[in-house]
Amino acid sequence: MNYTPExxxxxxxxFWTPVQAAGALVQFLTxxxxxxxxxxxxxxxxxxxxxxxxxxxxxxxxxxxxxxxxAWEDEVFGQFFMAKPFFWEDLGNLFSLAANTAYLxxxxxxxxxxxxxxxxxxxxxxxxxxxxxxALRGARAARQKRAQALAPAPVGR
Numbered sequence: 001m002n003y004t005p006e007x008x009x010x011x012x013x014x015f016w017t018p019v020q021a022a023g024a025l026v027q028f029l030t031x032x033x034x035x036x037x038x039x040x041x042x043x044x045x046x047x048x049x050x051x052x053x054x055x056x057x058x059x060x061x062x063x064x065x066x067x068x069x070x071a072w073e074d075e076v077f078g079q080f081f082m083a084k085p086f087f088w089e090d091l092g093n094l095f096s097l098a099a100n101t102a103y104l105x106x107x108x109x110x111x112x113x114x115x116x117x118x119x120x121x122x123x124x125x126x127x128x129x130x131x132x133x134x135a136l137r138g139a140r141a142a143r144q145k146r147a148q149a150l151a152p153a154p155v156g157r
Contacts, residue, residue, distance in 0.1 A: 002144050007076050007085070011141065016072035023065050024134070030058040031127050038117050038124065048113050055120050056107070059100045062127070066093060089137060092130035099123035 003011060011017055037051035070080045073090075077083035082090045100123040106116045 003076075003085075003141060005148070008141070008144060008148065010076045011072075012145070014072055014075045016068055016075060019068050020065070020072055023061070023068060027058075027061045027065050028131070030054065030061045031124065031131075034058040034120065035124055038120050041117050042114070042121075051117070052107065055103060055116075058127075059104055059123075062096060062100050066097060069093070089130070089133045092126070092133045096123065096126040096130045099126045 033054045034051070034057075037047055037054050041047050041051045073083055073086055074080045077085055099119070103116065103119045103123050106119045111119075
């Protein structure tokens with residue numbers, strides 16, 4: 001899906017576009033930290049506390065990205081969530097939200113640490129799928145922006 005010229009202009013002018021770009025980097029780094037620490041915990045049984053801190057930071061970053069993403073989506077598409085052009089990315093985000101929230105439920109319900117980390121593995125997997133959805137959309141938007149910049153200006157009549 002390409003953006004309409006109006007949507008692309010709103011996307012490029014939105015306050016939320018650079019917030020989302022910077023946030024995506026932070027979110028990716030929190031993902032990597034959680035992934036490494038969860039794998040370490042599952043293989044050695046060590047580092048539960050630091051892994052839990054990293055996992056909670058990752059979940060909070062997902063919530064931040066979702067809220068700011070909704071503001072961005074409203075500016076670009078005129079709808080806070082599940083706008084038709086962004087449906088599949090939002091659906092992937094809903095699965096990721098559910099899995100990450102399940103981790104918090106397991107944590108605060110006192111599930112055993114291994115169960116918590118296995119739930120986080122599911123949450124991490126949903127992030128990977130959703131990451132690729134957004135990366136593909138971002139690449140398409142960048143190509144569209146470059147093509148638009150290279151297109152000859154319309155000649156007035």
